[in-house]
Amino acid sequence: ATPLALIRGGGEAAKRGILMRSGDAFQVFQDVDHIVLDKTGTITEGEPTVDTVVGIDCEAIDASRSSSDGSSDGDHAEIDVLRTAASAEAFSEHPLAEAILDYADAHDVDFSDPEEFDSVTGKGVTATIDGENVLVGKPGWLETEGIDLSVADEAIDRLQRKGLTTIGVIVENDLLGLVGIGDETKTDATETVGRMKEKGVTPILITGDNEQTAHAVADEVGIERVMAGVLPNDKREEVETIQDQGHRVAMVGDGINDAPALTQADIGIAIGAGTDIAIESADIVLMGDRLGGVMDAYEIGETSYTKTK
């Protein structure tokens, strides 16, 4: 390929909101046979919204919390779940926290700031609220913290099968309830996954979310391979493992947490303007939110190179 072809391809790309860090990126992208896609903000819109709140009937709902005005315990339990979750997440910057706070506000649930707060990356948050220890986060993490979630096995299963990110709310080691958070898949996700397969490229969904939710989302867009429960720092290693199996890998992500994986990949693609760190770590930057930009870039490269060969 000649530099002229690269410039021509680059111009076409720029018109479609695709920025390339280097001319090489087009060429290397042609050799890619696996594309690893982050779930949140890449395959999904990245605008998580609370779908379901479940109050669990257990000791965590004590006398002071249950109904005294004749309304059902169920409603009270759900408001309590929401209030506790919103307090615990009040200082969190995670998009899931934002979803919980928005939902609490929309339902006029008043909640206080926590006395203490800590975020546990890729897992959830810990907080002290009214002197009580509160954990809000993914079931797998809660279980490693010694919490018994067996009363809610079926409810968790039901939410996760719907593709909802399922968060447990724990007060003093008891399960108060669950919050199921949905995030719509992008309108062009299924079509783009189809375009990848047409080129003989294998799409893989990667996420810190649990296996079942991840598979529900993957199924929806036609992705068969899923890497779930991957902690932010381990995404890079997962990319490396695929490379070690002799593959060329592109990684598509939007977040700060994705930066090491973007750098590790043969081609790192930052989507939807993303964060500054993601952009700095990427070879290709997609300006819009469309997932299709990934395959537009691939195809522009293909055209530029076949033209000059």
Ligand code: ADP
């Ligand atoms: P992703 O891989 O989708 O970008 P993260 O790695 O940020 O997600 O988080 C992985 C999982 O950890 C989330 O799906 C959620 O279950 C849980 N989690 C992370 N942060 C929080 C939080 N602030 N509140 C509740 N759960 C959280």
Ligand code: MG
């Ligand atoms: Mg993320």
